[in-house]
Amino acid sequence: MDSSIQEKIEYSIVENRNAFIAVKSYLIIGLLLFLVLMFAGFLMRAAQGTWLEMNADIFYQVMTAHGGGVVGAAMLASTGVQWYFLRQHVRLSNKIFWANFFIFIAGAILTFAAIFKGQYGGAWTFLYPLPAMSVGVWSINAAAAFQAGLLVIGTGFLLLYLDMGRAILARYGNLARALGLPQLFGLEPVNYKHPASVVTSTMVIIVNFASIAAGAIVIIMGIINLYFPEFKPDALLMKNLIYFFGHVVINATIYASVIAVYELLPHYTGRLWKTNRPFYFAWFAIVFMVMGVYPHHLMMDFPMPSWAVIVAQALSFGSGIPVLVVTGYGALMIVYRSGIRWTTTNKFLFLSMFGWAAGVIPAILDAMIENNLVLHNTLWVPGHFHFYLLLGMLPMLFGFTYHLTGEGDHTAAPRLFDSIGFYAYAIGAFMTSMVFLASGAHSVPRRWAVHFPEWVSFAQVGTIAAVITVFGMLLITLRGLFSLPWARDPNQAALLPDQANVVS
Ligand code: HEM
16 A cells, blocks of 8 residues: 555544544543533432532532533533534544633633632623622622633634534535525425534524624623723613624533434434435524523513513524424434334433423423513523423433443343433432423522522422432533543544545
8 A cells, every 4th residue: 555545644643533532531521520510410409409508609609610611511411412423524633623622621620719708699691780789798800810711612613613613614615505495495406414423513503603702792891891890881782782692602502402303313213314405494493492481581670671581582482493393303213113112222212302302391481571571580591401401402412422432332231220310310300300391380590509498398309309310410521531431432424524424
């Protein structure tokens, strides 16, 4: 063989190994962060249930670390999934992927230091002007360090999205083609093999670019206000920017993770996940919907223009439908009579379809103005997002993790250890979310460190649910920690970018 070809092959092998180590690092850090922060969730529930004494200042620090930390962990791990599959179709830079990883760690250290050393407890939403009004609980520097940490994390992700965008443009010419729009509008014949991961990734890149930019603007204005209080930005504008940023970023973690469902269910059923016009339509629609619905968080802000909240309500009704119908129906069809083996991978992927679909219902209920009058700022809100994050997004990540560990092998029967982990997690997560919803339905407010005696029994049941969830999560994390470091890439051939096996 020509020595230059030999060199190229060796280089590709080293690059692929390096890429796979990076993906596993994203997952391992993500799993560890989730485990620790879910334990923090249990502590908060136990404190609200009077089974644990926790000073209110500490409660709000824990709540800030929990909220911000899990969103960060979700961004990290879901990006690992997205990058792994996107890399099978376009040429991505390992260096930038690693750079984002280390920037994330640096940003996370800064935010945790701001919380636990600087006592910042103003929640991950850093709602203006709260960070500047701590009544002596935390310093200006702590509030600034927390927001600077988020800015650092956002910068890393922007860098990574730039690289993904560059690679997609290099292969598909423009973003519209990557989204499948020429096929949607009949300008090109429908190609069922156009990769779902490319469509989904393009959508995620577009919306997250906008959300991180909004986040950066609001953080910089917030930091200026901290040091120069005479600079007073408009509070409603700040809230709009913050909720636009937060809503899009957390939803995009689900859209990035669902790639595991599109890529792995075909693998285990031996069927193709056909991309077609309804699929392109759904992902095109969701680009606008996910960015347009965020005012449903501001329905009780009376200065908000009425049209904005009415549009948000209408969009909220529809926003779940396009992607969910396409994905849920697609998953049912691909599994039906396929002879699929119910390995832990497949069980998690299927659970995720339930969690995502069912979790959207309480979200839509809350996004109706009449209901929002009653449910706003009650535990109904954590109820809906815990539902689709715990039972929708995380199981997608777990399905991918088990796939990499080889547990998802066609012939493998789930080990008892993994089965216990699966059922403990599924039951615990369902209970955790339902107790939040039931508390909200009984008007128990969110973000109260100390609960009235009438509410305590809800928190106590929630604490038991949290114990079961954390136990399941512990087993899942242990599986990841013990198996991932030695796992070989199940898709080695497809990982060679030059040999991408899917025709665009
Ligand atoms: C064992 C699992 C978990 C438990 C027991 C738990 C518990 C809690 C509790 C008690 C709160 C504060 C509720 C309040 O307002 O009074 C909370 C807030 C929150 N949780 Fe969890 N949680 C868990 C897992 C997760 C996961 C996996 C995610 C995301 C992927 C998540 C995201 C959040 C967010 C974003 C908040 C809002 C924080 C804020 O209001 O600033 N949680 N959780």
